[in-house]
Amino acid sequence: MERLILHVDVNNAFLSWSATEMLNNGFKKDIRNTYSVIAGEEKERRGIVLAKSDKCKKLGIKTADSLFVARKKCRCLEVYPPNYAVYKKYSDMLYNFFCQHFDLVERYSIDECFIDYSGFVNLYGDVVKFAYRLKNYIKNTMGFTVNVGIGNNKLCAKMASDFLKPDKVHTLFDYEIKEKLWNLDIEDLFMVGKRTSVKLKELGINKIYDLANKDVNYLIKIFKKQGQMMWEYANGIDNSEVESQRDKPKSISNSVVLPYDYNNKEKLLSKLRELSNDVAMRLRHQKMYCGLVGVNIKYADFTVISKQQKVSTNINSDIDIYAVASSLFIKLWNGNDVRSIGVRLGEITDNLIIQLSIFESVLKQDNLQSTIDNIKDKFGDNIIKYGDDKL
Numbered sequence: 001m002e003r004l005i006l007h008v009d010v011n012n013a014f015l016s017w018s019a020t021e022m023l024n025n026g027f028k029k030d031i032r033n034t035y036s037v038i039a040g041e042e043k044e045r046r047g048i049v050l051a052k053s054d055k056c057k058k059l060g061i062k063t064a065d066s067l068f069v070a071r072k073k074c075r076c077l078e079v080y081p082p083n084y085a086v087y088k089k090y091s092d093m094l095y096n097f098f099c100q101h102f103d104l105v106e107r108y109s110i111d112e113c114f115i116d117y118s119g120f121v122n123l124y125g126d127v128v129k130f131a132y133r134l135k136n137y138i139k140n141t142m143g144f145t146v147n148v149g150i151g152n153n154k155l156c157a158k159m160a161s162d163f164l165k166p167d168k169v170h171t172l173f174d175y176e177i178k179e180k181l182w183n184l185d186i187e188d189l190f191m192v193g194k195r196t197s198v199k200l201k202e203l204g205i206n207k208i209y210d211l212a213n214k215d216v217n218y219l220i221k222i223f224k225k226q227g228q229m230m231w232e233y234a235n236g237i238d239n240s241e242v243e244s245q246r247d248k249p250k251s252i253s254n255s256v257v258l259p260y261d262y263n264n265k266e267k268l269l270s271k272l273r274e275l276s277n278d279v280a281m282r283l284r285h286q287k288m289y290c291g292l293v294g295v296n297i298k299y300a301d302f303t304v305i306s307k308q309q310k311v312s313t314n315i316n317s318d319i320d321i322y323a324v325a326s327s328l329f330i331k332l333w334n335g336n337d338v339r340s341i342g343v344r345l346g347e348i349t350d351n352l353i354i355q356l357s358i359f360e361s362v363l364k365q366d367n368l369q370s371t372i373d374n375i376k377d378k379f380g381d382n383i384i385k386y387g388d389d390k391l
Contacts, residue, residue, distance in 0.1 A: 001119060004116075005154050006117050006131060007108075007160065007161040009146060010144060014038045014051040018086065021086045037067075047068070048064055048065070049066075049067065051063065056070070061073050061077075087110060088110070100252060101124075102115050103244070112158075116241075135147075135167065147165050148161060149161025149171075149172065150173070153240070155190060156177075156238070159190055160180075181208055184207065186201065191230070192230060203222070211230060212231070216231045219231050254279050255342025257340045261338060268329070268333070269329065272325055275343040279343050280317060287350060290311075290315060290321070292345065293311065293328065294306060294307065295332060295342070296342045297332055299336050300336065307331065321345065
């Protein structure tokens with residue numbers, strides 16, 4: 001299975017999150033579109049620019065400039081204080097969203113996450129198309145933009161996310177190393193700082209290409225272990241794993257806004273089955289079970305109703321989850337036009353608690369579901385259809 005890693009980087013995080021919070025609280029102006037900076041209090045000798053708008057950037061204002069210097073470059077400068085509680089709020093929002101949909105998510109910094117997309121192609125589709133959907137979803141629902149880098153390892157994904165900003169998707173696959181990476185200046189390589197880049201240039205190493213094609217033993221002799229690392233990075237080599245340190249999810253959910261308002265029962269149940277299969281597969285990826293299934297419906301007039309049901313035996317199969325979800329839907333739906341529909345799994349656990357009388361049948365079903373998952377992983381979701389599928 002091909003290894004696919006995403007690196008999601010929030011564009012100008014502190015300024016963007018401040019702007020988003022202000023707009024959500026009724027502020028009429030988007031400070032991302034003005035001559036604005038986020039900076040500490042000058043009286044306490046913390047008047048340093050932490051983030052700046054694009055307009056300020058064009059005037060030459062840089063991160064770590066003093067406000068005294070920044071005001072010389074821009075007389076109409078707007079200064080806003082940092083709010084780390086707000087930054088944590090939006091960082092957690094983004095991270096928790098990723099954790100709901102993927103097994104391996106690494107929070108690299110407050111505004112960066114790695115996601116291991118390997119094994120999710122059959123679930124969410126082509127990685128590049130998904131990355132565009134992901135960035136657009138974050139922009140439209142959370143209010144800020146991100147760059148998404150895609151690669152066959154963490155290094156390449158991170159390098160890709162830094163190419164051109166903001167609100168972009170970039171790839172740096174193994175076969176793109178020579179074309180996209182080697183022509184960059186040496187200081188653009190991840191983990192090569194200013195002092196190291198100066199020393200490399202003194203050795204005639206000006207481009208990443210020069211470093212990639214240098215004798216690695218020569219580099220080790222001069223830079224010790226760092227020489228080996230830099231040579232590997234210049235060649236796009238990185239074997240580190242996406243390290244997830246999160247707790248097991250408390251719930252798993254998925255919902256969809258329909259392409260038009262549905263009022264056909266069979267079409268609605270077909271869509272509900274797709275959602276049920278999605279959350280069920282994600283639950284099995286976690287090697288977990290659920291003790292509760294919920295369904296929510298948003299009607300065309302934006303009225304929202306929901307209902308949930310506990311199950312006597314913990315479940316994680318497509319058939320069981322859809323059976324509960326469809327039963328709830330039939331009880332909920334009043335026949336009116338539906339705008340969106342969703343399925344939620346709760347009481348997530350890694351314990352399979354079953355009645356002794358049905359133990360054998362549950363194990364048989366688990367084995368069958370595992371076989372179905374393996375087939376879908378290899379040949380795609382559409383290779384197997386359930387017998388009662390109408391559409």
